Amino acid sequence: MTSPHPALEPALESVLRAERAHHEACRTALAAMVEGAAEQVVTGEDVSASGADAEVLGYRLRSRAAAMRELPPGPLFFGRLDFADDAPGHGGQHYHLGRTRITEDPAAPPLVIDWRAPVSRAFYQASARAPQGVAVRRRFGWAPGSRGDSADLTGLEDEHLDRGETRDSAIVDSAIVDSAIVAREIERPRVGPMRDIAATIQPEQDDLVRAGLADSVCVQGAPGTGKTAVGLHRAAYLLYTHPERLRRSGLLILGPNPTFLGYIAEVLPALGETGVRQSTLLGEIARHPVTGTDPADTARVKHDARMAEVLRRALYARVAAGAARDLVVAEGPARWRVSAGELAAVVDQVRAEQPPYGTGRERVRARVVRLLRDRAERRSGLRPASWVRRVERCRPVTDQLDAVWPRVRPEEILAELLTDGEALAGAADGLLDAAERAALHWPRPPRSYRSARWSAADLVLLDELAGLIEHPEGHGHIVVDEAQDLSPMECRAIARRAAFGSLTVLGDLAQGTTPWAARDWSVHLRHLGRPDAAVVALTAGFRVPGAVLALANRLLARLDVAVPAARSLRTDGELTLRPTDDVQGATVTAVRAALAHEGSIAVIAADPDLPALQRALAAAGVETAGPDTLGARVTLVPASLVKGLEYDHVIAVEPAAVVEAEERGAHRLYVVLTRAVSRLDVVHSRPLPC
Structure with a gap:
């Protein structure tokens, strides 16, 4: 200056x-x-x-x-x-x-x-x-x-x-x-929305931003260390360095929810990169709208890595070499024959090659037609390509193919597993116990898969099946934010789309809030198909003031993950604890005090407590907005949606209620407490969990 x-x-x-x-x-x-x-x-x-x-x-x-x-x-x-x-x-x-x-x-x-x-x-x-x-x-x-x-x-x-x-x-x-x-x-x-950090990138961040396109990197970033910004700037760097390659193969940004995507949406355009796809994983894999919900135990089983083998068994149970019969194709007075034994041998050979299911079906068709063509040409000369195309689609070949390697839809396979106890028991033998199989069973089976009400977890399973049938289109690079919350089955969905590309994996094990959240990056990276990816820890925080981070770090002992404590490089900022018998009144007081300062204000509470707080603030004449309204002066944010967002002044309401609201509530509270950039007020009537 x-x-x-x-x-x-x-x-x-x-x-x-x-x-x-x-x-x-x-x-x-x-x-x-x-x-x-x-x-x-x-x-x-x-x-x-x-x-x-x-x-x-x-x-x-x-x-x-x-x-x-x-x-x-x-x-x-x-x-x-x-x-x-x-x-x-x-x-x-x-x-x-x-x-x-x-x-x-x-x-x-x-x-x-x-x-x-x-x-x-x-x-x-x-x-x-x-x-x-x-x-x-x-x-x-x-x-x-x-x-x-x-x-x-x-x-x-x-x-x-x-x-x-x-x-x-x-x-x-x-x-x-x-x-x-x-x-x-x-x-x-x-x-407003998140800004780029091109002017303030620090040396250890720059090393990650400029990692090569072939390198997959996992960033274990403590709150305020800029891990999201690092991932977005790495995307911009790769697009600049490899424009032609990534234009062909594509670059994808995956975030945890639409609110988060809205928050980061302007970073890449500010860096000169437009047209980059930014989506949630569900947005990428959804074959149907989410119209159903799962109990917690059911969702936990569906997201378990063992389901991949259950689904594979269920799919390939449709392949039946024993169903082969003699195949006869007529051409005028001539008859060309493939015996049941030969057809069964072709099926067994193709299955041993382990191609995608759809590829395997067409491979069986091609080899059977080749046998027919060889026999026809030995008897009466070369056959043109038009002959091959006609025989490939003729009724006898198609009927036999449907018997030994039938065409299937992912929805058919999954609906059968979730409604047919015997089919599930066969596919899950040695993998799932009786209680887990019972949790998967639909209590009210639909008339057919066409009328099924699919849950979010079902869509992940359908994507697994679709990937077994035919490999999905991949991307040259994928940036995955808040990756610690992904389930093993969700990781597999991403791995399929990065089979020939690389990954930037961003997350913080201490902020894992889903029941299946990662406890160890090595396990997660294996499911993502990148077991050898380097794990780099960022612990020096530029965003969260030291006093705020010190309070949040007191929670680390309660979390079942081994991560280094974050350290703040900022000595400014304010932390105010507001014990009270009137939580709503104290929240209104805290908001009014915050309005005297410049910047954004967020009132964060356990999801069920938010409506009452909104009414109290409205009665006090304080105008509020939801988390999707970027740039609002005062925002009401449910604790379940605050991950990845940041505000100048955060008013965290009743931390004990946040902890009790879900299985990994202590992790959720750690997230809530680390959203403040300048000031944190903690309003509570019950003892603090930290």
């Missing part, structure tokens, strides 16, 4: 004027780039090329033009690197860093370098001890909420790494704690 020493003010103001002028030049150049991208689309539509080439070119040009138009308004650079004269490759050069590359002409030196470019890495990694050729690193301070007006550039900080003068001289585990600009950016109010 502007130096406190009056004698330096004129010099700093001169530098600021020069940087503002550079920003104006960048704005002009960016406007020209946007206009040029639109003109290229018009020109590209008139190119002389084959239809396929023109279509590909048109798609690329339109995508680029759309991406340029959709860049959100804001400052065009956040940092600058000045390299020493003797720096290899960049001697004497200086570069401004921003969220996207800006240039006046493709052949001209860029006005702004993309934060993902190789040269930009020094901005995040250089230090006085290892300057990496950098003489001066400059950080820019912008007015909060700036939409890119050059006048909003209000300050700067220079770190003279070549002199050993650096603002990260008080480094704690490589995290900058002495930069006013970085601190202000991290601590500014959390209003």
Whole structure:
């Protein structure tokens, strides 16, 4: 920021004027780039090329033009690197860093370098001890909420790494704690959706962001360590580094619920990446709407890894080599025959190869037709492809194929298991006990699978069956957030979609709240198909104040997971405990006090307690919104939906009720207490669980 020493003010103001002028030049150049991208689309539509080439070119040009138009308004650079004269490759050069590359002409030196470019890495990694050729690193301070007006550039900080003068001289585990600009950016109010952290990425985060496309990484991130931001920025980095490959194979972001997806939706567009699919796992696998619910015991069995083998057995029980009969195909007066023994041998051979069920059926068909073709050609010469196609679909072949390897739908298999006790007992023999099989049985079986009311857990099982029948389309990379809450069967659904790609797995074992939540990353990674993925722990928190984190850490002893305690790099923030006999009245008082401060306010309570709190706040004249309303001043959030969200001021109501509301309630409370960025009020009439 502007130096406190009056004698330096004129010099700093001169530098600021020069940087503002550079920003104006960048704005002009960016406007020209946007206009040029639109003109290229018009020109590209008139190119002389084959239809396929023109279509590909048109798609690329339109995508680029759309991406340029959709860049959100804001400052065009956040940092600058000045390299020493003797720096290899960049001697004497200086570069401004921003969220996207800006240039006046493709052949001209860029006005702004993309934060993902190789040269930009020094901005995040250089230090006085290892300057990496950098003489001066400059950080820019912008007015909060700036939409890119050059006048909003209000300050700067220079770190003279070549002199050993650096603002990260008080480094704690490589995290900058002495930069006013970085601190202000991290601590500014959390209003609206999640922001990118391109300006404040720390060295250990940068290592994860720039991991190679072939590498699968698991980030065990304590609250406030930026694990979600790391995953999103890694996605942006991979899209920048491998654009063609990921355009073909796809990149997918998976979040725990639509509220969370809405919260993170603007991060990738702010980094220049549009059109990336962001979804929940249920949104990816759902073959039907969720219209049914499962008791807790039933859901637990359905999500258990043993169900994969139960389903496989049930599916392949339909394959019946013993049902083979002599196959005879007539061609005029000729008769071509495959004996029952030969057909059964083909079925056994294909099954031993363990192809997907649907592939196996077609493999049996192809081999049987090959036998018929060989016999026909030995008798009367070559047969054309049209003959093969006709025989493949003829009635005798299809009838025999349906007998030995019938066509099936996942819904048929699952409905039979959930309604037919004998079928389930056969498929689950040695895997599920009688009580577990009873839990799976539908109490009111539907007339057929077509009228079944499928639960969310059923959809996971249907996806497993569908994957056994035919492999799903995969992605080149998948980012999975809040992964600790996935069940083994859900992990398998993700693994099928990343069979030929890589994963970024984000989570915190201490925040696992589902009955099947992970206790150990090694087990989860095995179900995700990445047992050798590196597990990297982030423990240095930039978001949650130290006093708030100290209270939450007292819960760790009650959680059945081994994770290192989070450590906060912030000494600001406030923690207020409000013991009371009138919880609703104290909550209203806490909200009114919070309204005196800047930023977002969340009232978080056990789900059943929320309606009464809403009525109390409404009666007191306090306007509230639900968690899906981004940017609201006061938000009422059920504890079950708060994971991954953050607010400036959190009012946690009756922690004991949060703990008692569910099986892993202590984990849920740990989540609730760590949502506060600046201040936490704990309103309680009962003893605190921590």
